[in-house]
Amino acid sequence: MRKITGISAITMRIIFCFLMGLTAFPGVRAQQNKLMNERLQEWHNMVLNNDVFVSVYVGYGSYNMSGMRKSQKDMVALSGLKALTNSDFPPYWLYGVSISQRYDASRFGFSCESMSTGARSSIGDYSGAYYSDFRCSGLKIGFFIEKDFPFKIERYKMLSFGYRIEVGGFSSEVNQHIQITINGLDPSTQIKTLQLSTAAPFFEPTVYANGHIDRKTNIQFSLGYMLDIPPTLPISLSTHTYPASWAGYRIKLGLVRQL
Amino acid sequence: MKLSYLIICLLCLSSCAFEPEGLSFFDVTKPAASQPLELTLTINEDSIYLYGDTRLSFSLVTFGKTFNVARIHYYDQAFSTDKPNDSFTITPKATTGWVDLTIDFYVSTGTGSIADKLKVENYVLSKTWKIKYIDLNKVGLNEGYRIHPDGYLEVYLVQPRQKHDGSYGVSKYGNTIPVTRISGDTAFYADKSYCSDACSYSFWFRFDANNIFRKDLIVNLPKAELKVEAIGLDSCRVSWTKSPLKLYYTLNETLYKGFANEYKTTILSSESKYFSLGVFPPNYQNQTFSTYKVDTYFNLGTAANYFMCYAVEKDKFFISRDLGLPYIESANIPLPASDPNSQYKSKVNILCSPNGKYIAGYLYSQIYVYNENLTFSKKIVADEISNYRPYYSITNDGAFTYQLGATIVMKNLTGIGWDTFSFISDLNPNPNTVYFSVIANSIDGKYMSICGLSEFRIYDVSDHKAAKVVFKLPAADVGSVVAHPTNPGLIYVIHNGKMELRTCPGFDLVKAINIPVSNYYFHSVDPFSNILLLMTDKYYYFIDPDTSKELLKLRLNSVWDYNVKLVRNQFETYLNILDLTNYLIK
Numbered sequence: 001m002r003k004i005t006g007i008s009a010i011t012m013r014i015i016f017c018f019l020m021g022l023t024a025f026p027g028v029r030a031q032q033n034k035l036m037n038e039r040l041q042e043w044h045n046m047v048l049n050n051d052v053f054v055s056v057y058v059g060y061g062s063y064n065m066s067g068m069r070k071s072q073k074d075m076v077a078l079s080g081l082k083a084l085t086n087s088d089f090p091p092y093w094l095y096g097v098s099i100s101q102r103y104d105a106s107r108f109g110f111s112c113e114s115m116s117t118g119a120r121s122s123i124g125d126y127s128g129a130y131y132s133d134f135r136c137s138g139l140k141i142g143f144f145i146e147k148d149f150p151f152k153i154e155r156y157k158m159l160s161f162g163y164r165i166e167v168g169g170f171s172s173e174v175n176q177h178i179q180i181t182i183n184g185l186d187p188s189t190q191i192k193t194l195q196l197s198t199a200a201p202f203f204e205p206t207v208y209a210n211g212h213i214d215r216k217t218n219i220q221f222s223l224g225y226m227l228d229i230p231p232t233l234p235i236s237l238s239t240h241t242y243p244a245s246w247a248g249y250r251i252k253l254g255l256v257r258q259l
Numbered sequence: 260m261k262l263s264y265l266i267i268c269l270l271c272l273s274s275c276a277f278e279p280e281g282l283s284f285f286d287v288t289k290p291a292a293s294q295p296l297e298l299t300l301t302i303n304e305d306s307i308y309l310y311g312d313t314r315l316s317f318s319l320v321t322f323g324k325t326f327n328v329a330r331i332h333y334y335d336q337a338f339s340t341d342k343p344n345d346s347f348t349i350t351p352k353a354t355t356g357w358v359d360l361t362i363d364f365y366v367s368t369g370t371g372s373i374a375d376k377l378k379v380e381n382y383v384l385s386k387t388w389k390i391k392y393i394d395l396n397k398v399g400l401n402e403g404y405r406i407h408p409d410g411y412l413e414v415y416l417v418q419p420r421q422k423h424d425g426s427y428g429v430s431k432y433g434n435t436i437p438v439t440r441i442s443g444d445t446a447f448y449a450d451k452s453y454c455s456d457a458c459s460y461s462f463w464f465r466f467d468a469n470n471i472f473r474k475d476l477i478v479n480l481p482k483a484e485l486k487v488e489a490i491g492l493d494s495c496r497v498s499w500t501k502s503p504l505k506l507y508y509t510l511n512e513t514l515y516k517g518f519a520n521e522y523k524t525t526i527l528s529s530e531s532k533y534f535s536l537g538v539f540p541p542n543y544q545n546q547t548f549s550t551y552k553v554d555t556y557f558n559l560g561t562a563a564n565y566f567m568c569y570a571v572e573k574d575k576f577f578i579s580r581d582l583g584l585p586y587i588e589s590a591n592i593p594l595p596a597s598d599p600n601s602q603y604k605s606k607v608n609i610l611c612s613p614n615g616k617y618i619a620g621y622l623y624s625q626i627y628v629y630n631e632n633l634t635f636s637k638k639i640v641a642d643e644i645s646n647y648r649p650y651y652s653i654t655n656d657g658a659f660t661y662q663l664g665a666t667i668v669m670k671n672l673t674g675i676g677w678d679t680f681s682f683i684s685d686l687n688p689n690p691n692t693v694y695f696s697v698i699a700n701s702i703d704g705k706y707m708s709i710c711g712l713s714e715f716r717i718y719d720v721s722d723h724k725a726a727k728v729v730f731k732l733p734a735a736d737v738g739s740v741v742a743h744p745t746n747p748g749l750i751y752v753i754h755n756g757k758m759e760l761r762t763c764p765g766f767d768l769v770k771a772i773n774i775p776v777s778n779y780y781f782h783s784v785d786p787f788s789n790i791l792l793l794m795t796d797k798y799y800y801f802i803d804p805d806t807s808k809e810l811l812k813l814r815l816n817s818v819w820d821y822n823v824k825l826v827r828n829q830f831e832t833y834l835n836i837l838d839l840t841n842y843l844i845k
Contacts (some may be wrong), residue, residue, distance in 0.1 A: 081373060081377075086279065086281035086282070090277075092277045114276075118275050118277045120280065123283050124284040125372045125373055127373050128374055129282060129373065135279065178337055180377065182377065182636045253357065
């Protein structure tokens with residue numbers, strides 16, 4: 001499948017989430033209803049026992065995107081125009097939420113994170129303008145386990161440190177948009193848009209520091225690095241496929257609320 | 260409530276996705292308003308004729324600018340080429356009208372702008388030609404002929420317009436004619452052997468291996484027509500229609516040779532002259548025999564191979580044109596011509612009395628008698644008399660007189676009284692003797708003058724029973740005798756070598772007539788004008804007896820051709836009649 005529409009992308013995300021949920025319930029096939037009821041009851045108890053944490057965070061991530069970067073160069077070269085790079089898949093904001101449960105000294109949970117980056121090469125003069133844009137967005141859903149390190153700084157006892165190991169999958173959506181505008185030419189704007197989606201697994205180790213604001217609320221700062229097995233995308237105007245790798249550093253700041 | 264707050268936060272965050280922005284703008288100099296471009300097409304015409312698949316080449320000089328594309332449109336076809344020097348082939352459609360052939364040339368402005376690099380900013384040269392299909396099977400291949408100033412025939416082929424790369428030729432009955440010269444788009448072929456008549460020239464024109472067109476040209480110049488006109492009474496002008504070609508002519512092989520269209524030659528009064536015109540083509544020097552000949556016979560006056568007689572008192576002619584039947588008709592001047600299909604003289608000789616009352620024709624031993632109204636009356640048996648015999652006459656009293664050796668026979672045509680009468684004279688009885696003005700009846704039939712072997716005698720035959728000699732002289736004294744054609748009491752005689760008019764039968768001298776000719780023979784007297792017809796061995800002389808003036812002289816066709824007749828200025832020979840009215844003016 002070379003091109004996936006927007007509706008299909010959403011469908012894929014739902015399926016992805018559903019499958020991730022199923023991973024939390026191994027052996028679901030044999031005693032599906034009974035087991036599901038038991039687990040829901042456990043979750044209810046956990047919440048009642050204040051063992052469930054919800055986190056909302058914002059971060060800043062760098063994204064490898066070497067394949068997309070090469071694709072952009074190839075596109076510009078193909079056009080024959082000496083377009084200059086305005087943006088080249090720069091680090092950009094990311095957002096996410098997570099939910100976890102305490103279990104002994106560790107917390108297990110799921111996170112959902114949105115990432116985005118992109119690129120633009122352009123050139124313009126009196127006769128018109130040329131734009132070659134990439135808009136890449138990623139939705140990452142992972143299962144993580146985190147655990148505090150068994151030490152504290154004496155002077156800052158409200159701080160705690162720990163690490164997190166997160167694995168999961170992410171979906172990528174790449175919008176390639178080429179626009180040529182020639183003044184006086186009818187049609188004045190020529191647009192070529194290509195939207196591609198794909199999914200791949202990732203692994204992200206993170207270290208974090210928690211600062212306790214009150215008894216149930218923490219502010220968490222984390223630093224991690226995401227590794228992935230990048231999927232390849234068939235970018236138009238080329239017979240090649242290009243990998244869309246979201247690998248890179250992640251700096252995140254979030255609020256963690258104990259329910 | 261907490262969950263809703265969480266969802267709202269997520270939606271707000273997710274809307275802050277990366278959005279590329281910025282534009283790298285360059286200040287590029289705009290192109291000039293125009294750019295010189297020079298276009299050359301294979302056919303340097305605004306209108307192009309197509310005769311089949313036609314390959315056209317164009318060349319565009321851009322003067323340093325980069326050529327982008329040329330878009331070519333014609334009929335319902337459109338295509339492009341990225342070469343400034345290129346060619347294409349038009350397969351014409353069988354349309355009769357003009358169609359546009361348009362080529363739009365796009366040349367880069369060279370500014371380096373985006374539009375320039377994308378080849379959408381161009382200097383545009385749009386050129387339109389008119390193209391038209393010509394079906395050479397119907398039109399467009401023109402041929403013709405002309406006469407070269409040197410006088411020979413040139414056929415030519417005008418090559419189709421703008422189609423000068425074809426091959427062509429012409430043949431005449433399968434023989435190829437080499438091209439003589441080429442002038443512009445026209446090829447000329449000289450045919451120096453052509454003279455006249457229909458001749459077919461087959462042209463062919465081929466402009467590629469698959470298309471050959473043929474046309475035939477018929478050249479049909481008329482043959483020469485021969486015409487002969489009399490010039491006076493002794494010569495004629497032979498002319499022939501002038502051909503637009505410069506042809507070489509021969510007349511009677513050697514009589515004339517040259518390029519003119521007429522020739523003057525002599526002709527005798529009673530001569531039927533044959534003219535044969537040989538026509539040679541302009542290259543006659545290489546040709547032994549003429550291409551064709553036209554010939555004709557010509558004689559002066561009116562062709563008349565019939566017998567005729569003249570009744571002076573009625574001033575009327577009688578003629579017999581029928582070959583075998585005794586059919587007589589009346590005629591006036593001008594006397595009619597013979598039937599052109601009748602080459603032989605009629606056999607029935609006719610004669611009439613001077614008063615016109617008695618008309619008869621004789622054939623062999625038969626005398627056919629006619630009334631005044633020319634109806635046949637009766638047939639009388641006579642001796643076998645030949646037209647060769649010189650003497651026969653009908654007198655005003657209806658006596659048909661002829662000579663049979665020495666015997667003079669008279670037959671009565673009136674049917675009243677006597678039937679026949681004859682007597683023996685002292686003429687030479689030898690039937691081969693040709694008598695010449697030695698017998699003369701007075702026109703009233705009463706007297707007969709005969710120059711015999713021994714004597715000149717005047718007989719009184721008025722009773723038609725016996726011939727009584729009423730006057731005689733020694734034969735040596737009188738050479739010829741001719742009765743006066745209108746006065747029964749006069750005779751012309753050559754007495755002692757001189758022409759005299761004397762009374763009959765008294766032989767009294769009326770007057771002597773000075774004849775300005777020597778060694779002549781007395782032939783006859785015109786009853787209308789009294790002009791004397793004399794002859795020598797070479798000429799006929801026409802003498803006015805009153806003035807002794809020689810009015811006319813005509814050369815004989817043969818020696819002693821006495822078989823002529825002069826009546827009412829009409830001079831009849833064995834083949835023609837000359838109207839001498841304008842010549843015999845006293």
